[in-house]
Amino acid sequence: MSGAASAIVFAYHQVGVRCLRVLLDAGVRVPLVVTHADAPGENIWFDNVAAVAAEHGLPCVTPEHPSASELLAQARAAQPDFLFSFYYRQMLGGDWLELPARGAFNMHGSLLPRYRGRVPVNWAIIHGERETGATLHAMEVKPDSGAIVDQCAVPILGDDTASEVFAKVVVAAEIVLARSLPRLVDGTARLTPQELSQGSYFGGRKPADGLIPASASARQMHNLVRALAPPYPGAFVFIGGRRLVIERTQLAAPPTAIPGTGLRLASHGGQLWLLAADGSALRVLRAHFDGDVAPLEPQRLAQQYAGSTITIDA
Structure with a gap:
């Protein structure tokens, strides 16, 4: 040319x-x-x-x-x-x-x-x-x-x-x-x-737009997580007033049923799970609380919150 x-x-x-x-x-x-x-x-x-x-x-x-x-x-x-x-x-x-x-x-x-x-x-x-x-x-x-x-x-x-x-x-x-x-x-x-x-x-998006809706299905949550994964600000939920950033997920079904209703986080079978209100599920591959350097591990969730299934703040 x-x-x-x-x-x-x-x-x-x-x-x-x-x-x-x-x-x-x-x-x-x-x-x-x-x-x-x-x-x-x-x-x-x-x-x-x-x-x-x-x-x-x-x-x-x-x-x-x-x-x-x-x-x-x-x-x-x-x-x-x-x-x-x-x-x-x-x-x-x-x-x-x-x-x-x-x-x-x-x-x-x-x-x-x-x-x-x-x-x-x-x-x-x-x-x-x-x-x-x-x-x-x-x-x-x-x-x-x-x-x-x-x-x-x-x-x-x-x-x-x-x-x-x-x-x-x-x-x-x-x-x-x-x-x-x-x-x-x-x-x-x-x-x-x-x-x-x-x-x-x-239009444009703000970091606050990463809040996972309580009504979202597992697939909708998975899409939001991967759309906002690092280096972007991240998709997140609040647990006990603390912001938990979900960095990586996988569409999957837990090997056995996890009790509870609504949007919730669970430590089950040595893995972290994000359960949607409609019953669908995501395996959480990586997540961290704001201010924590280390990723959230399944056993730590159960120990920290004295239970294996945690309701996510509305």
């Missing part, structure tokens, strides 16, 4: 790192990289876009807001062919979308039009989806609604956590961008309008 094309790049997170590397590997000239300064207190488990920019000698900025007039002026002076957004966390207004001569494009972590909006991998797992992927699409002021350039699907296995699925989505994003770039540059890319009625828009 010709190296004559240029692109302003907004990027963050692992998709931002890998897609920036794809552009550079393809010979695209990048006169400006816009990223975020890592937020204090956030668990930064992904690679750093600014470090990649520095490695390649690219101008890189971390503005609090991308709408700053000085930043727009700097970008206009570069006269870019394209603008790409790869997991950048802020919306870009019309001034940015109209700036590149040949279009603005975003990489989204789902198979659009499904799971438009925030944290699409986590939402897909919460809803029990068996596949997701990455989609490159034209940017419009309405988020994640522009015509599709290309997309690539990846499987979601029944026990996959969000971080495991996200790793697949990162590779899917690389594939999509690498095979789309030649067509975008030579003008032969054929875009497909989205049928927005075939999907929904989802």
Whole structure:
């Protein structure tokens, strides 16, 4: 592919790192990289876009807001062919979308039009989806609604956590961008309008949203646990006023019936079990109380609470 094309790049997170590397590997000239300064207190488990920019000698900025007039002026002076957004966390207004001569494009972590909006991998797992992927699409002021350039699907296995699925989505994003770039540059890319009625828009999630509902089935609990497993904040319940974070579970049935009703935690047969109100069950592979370094062990539960079956706080 010709190296004559240029692109302003907004990027963050692992998709931002890998897609920036794809552009550079393809010979695209990048006169400006816009990223975020890592937020204090956030668990930064992904690679750093600014470090990649520095490695390649690219101008890189971390503005609090991308709408700053000085930043727009700097970008206009570069006269870019394209603008790409790869997991950048802020919306870009019309001034940015109209700036590149040949279009603005975003990489989204789902198979659009499904799971438009925030944290699409986590939402897909919460809803029990068996596949997701990455989609490159034209940017419009309405988020994640522009015509599709290309997309690539990846499987979601029944026990996959969000971080495991996200790793697949990162590779899917690389594939999509690498095979789309030649067509975008030579003008032969054929875009497909989205049928927005075939999907929904989802908002962001907060750590408090990890509370396991008392009415959830074992499968619903399992999906929430794996969607929020480390490095995410975690799914949790309260026992005696203490927050118990459930890190890993497995859909299974205990060898014999465990007495009780409602949502409850049990030490049974040398294993931990999370029992749903409807009678379905999960084997708890790893869990910990807030403030405890060591994971909760079955025998410790029985000793600490003077019983093998503990009712979970409503």
